[in-house]
């Protein structure tokens with residue numbers, strides 16, 4: 197009996213350990229899949245993992261659950277209590293949040309369609325140059341394209357003031373600690389912009405290379421701004437963000453020599469996660485490369501799908 201119990205104990209431990217590794221794969225897969233609009237599949241996949249772990253833990257009488265649950269009990273617990281905890285449906289809540297956000301994102305997209313607005317979601321690390329890109333781009337836009345801006349920051353109006361000083365309509369969203377913008381925030385900001393007088397809407401997301409990529413805003417184009425001073429390894433370390441990009445701008449090209457930035461290494465990392473996003477190497481400080489990016493933006497605007 198002891199031997200049989202020992203075998204079950206050992207096998208359970210092995211499977212749980214494998215499942216934990218499996219959980220890592222779930223996390224990686226989830227970050228890609230959410231970007232590809234597949235939260236439902238991910239949820240089902242993760243639910244299977246959750247159910248397997250719960251069952252094994254129930255057999256063993258201890259509390260093995262996924263490390264991602266904040267309420268995870270540790271050590272041993274009475275089996276009825278554990279069974280109650282292990283059956284709590286946590287992951288579907290994530291699905292609901294994402295679907296609710298995506299629903300509002302669709303409404304935002306409809307609003308943009310009604311008003312003939314083409315929206316860009318600019319995402320980057322803090323200080324990579326999002327505001328500088330907006331300023332440099334809007335300066336070079338053809339006079340027939342009128343710009344507007346939504347600024348997203350944790351706090352302050354600093355960026356909005358810079359944009360307003362150029363005479364561009366702008367709304368500041370302060371997330372009060374939130375690490376990304378979401379679709380309801382954009383919906384709340386839109387009535388404060390003269391959408392009838394805007395053709396291109398720049399949405400500067402909160403400086404962060406992780407969260408913003410997971411939340412649809414209703415925009416047409418994801419613009420990821422990397423910068424030389426962050427180092428050439430960012431596409432390898434933050435694949436989710438670069439996977440979500442429709443176009444990548446490598447800013448601060450004037451600092452390439454100073455930082456011994458390996459452009460080929462950066463480009464290879466980008467190609468590994470995203471083969472389709474064009475890369476523009478530019479400097480908002482010197483103006484180098486900005487015209488090429490703006491030319492591409494004009495072409496993309498002309499070829500845009502009227503959805």
Ligand SMILES: Nc1nc2c(ncn2[C@@H]2O[C@H](COP(=O)(O)OP(=O)(O)OP(=O)(O)O)[C@@H](O)[C@H]2O)c(=O)[nH]1
Nearest residue numbers: 321322323324325326327328403447448479480481
């Ligand atoms: N050398 C150099 N500095 C730049 C360039 N572009 C922007 N900067 C500087 O980088 C700093 C940050 O630029 P921002 O445009 O404010 O960056 P941001 O991404 O909007 O920053 P947050 O909104 O704080 O996340 C500023 O001091 C800019 O002057 C560039 O091409 N070269």
Ligand SMILES: [Mg+2]
Nearest residue numbers: 326327355400
């Ligand atoms: Mg900024």
